[in-house]
Amino acid sequence: MDASERIFKYHGLGNDFVVLDRRRTGVDIDAEQSRWLCDRRRGIGADGVLAILPSSRGLARMVVHNADGSIAEMCGNGLRCAVKYLVDHSGQHPALIDVETGAGVLTCEPGYGDGGVVGVDISMGPARLVAANLPSGTTGQPFVGAPVPGHEGLLGTAVNMGNPHLVLLDQPLEAAERLGPGLERHPAFPDRTNVEFVRVDEDGLTVVVWERGCGLTQACGTGACASAVAAVLAKRLPSNAWLRVTLPGGDLRIRVPDDLSDIRLRGPVAFVFEGVVALPRAR
Numbered sequence: 001m002d003a004s005e006r007i008f009k010y011h012g013l014g015n016d017f018v019v020l021d022r023r024r025t026g027v028d029i030d031a032e033q034s035r036w037l038c039d040r041r042r043g044i045g046a047d048g049v050l051a052i053l054p055s056s057r058g059l060a061r062m063v064v065h066n067a068d069g070s071i072a073e074m075c076g077n078g079l080r081c082a083v084k085y086l087v088d089h090s091g092q093h094p095a096l097i098d099v100e101t102g103a104g105v106l107t108c109e110p111g112y113g114d115g116g117v118v119g120v121d122i123s124m125g126p127a128r129l130v131a132a133n134l135p136s137g138t139t140g141q142p143f144v145g146a147p148v149p150g151h152e153g154l155l156g157t158a159v160n161m162g163n164p165h166l167v168l169l170d171q172p173l174e175a176a177e178r179l180g181p182g183l184e185r186h187p188a189f190p191d192r193t194n195v196e197f198v199r200v201d202e203d204g205l206t207v208v209v210w211e212r213g214c215g216l217t218q219a220c221g222t223g224a225c226a227s228a229v230a231a232v233l234a235k236r237l238p239s240n241a242w243l244r245v246t247l248p249g250g251d252l253r254i255r256v257p258d259d260l261s262d263i264r265l266r267g268p269v270a271f272v273f274e275g276v277v278a279l280p281r282a283r
């Protein structure tokens, strides 16, 4: 028999998530439950599920489940949604809160308005150019502005924001749907990858993201950070400045320090609804 469970739906610029608060039991969901919750016809519908679990290192631990049932190390828009959930259900208005993620404990600064938390500014931690989930995991060399094997004329930059990204500067944004699925599974990325198609504008970036485990999304926080890092490394945009990154769902602001030690992400967040669902039992 299915078990009833309270769920909360949030989005950050149209990148939408089901939030499940599992702090009492500490039990995460499985891949089948994640696929069902994200299914837009047979379930609730979302790009991902955020399981909120107990943590000894922060207010909570966030586990990100993609729509295909895989688990992601980190999610920038998801973390803003998790922070709004945590703050709006705490009865307090903290200036800062720490959340444990697969990319470490990240400090988040909620911005308050009439609807409780309306935006969140996150210290995303370092952008890494050498990491096990990037091509550099085997070569030891950063993959920056490098030819993408098997794709003639395509240059990419691989960035780890906890999760893996392949950033393609100066690519037609319409190419995302055609090239995204193949590049997501490029053999140089051992755990698959998110893929960013980026137009560099005079005052910022316009980006479409093919996300690992869910396809085209309205916005991707880690993808916006990785794109800004690639543009700064290519000296196309300045470091240490708040950069505009426009995604199909709206604008994020990203700040990249020279040493890539702590990328900052700022953006809005919204509550959609809450309800009770008959969640299929874990297998």
Ligand SMILES: N[C@@H](CCC[C@H](N)C(=O)O)C(=O)O
Residues within 6 Å of the ligand: 015, 048, 064, 066, 071, 072, 073, 074, 075, 076, 077, 078, 163, 164, 194, 211, 212, 213, 214, 217, 219, 220, 221, 222, 223
């Ligand atoms: N939309 C997210 C990223 C979610 C995880 C991603 N699909 C992955 O598998 O790495 C964001 O806002 O960062």
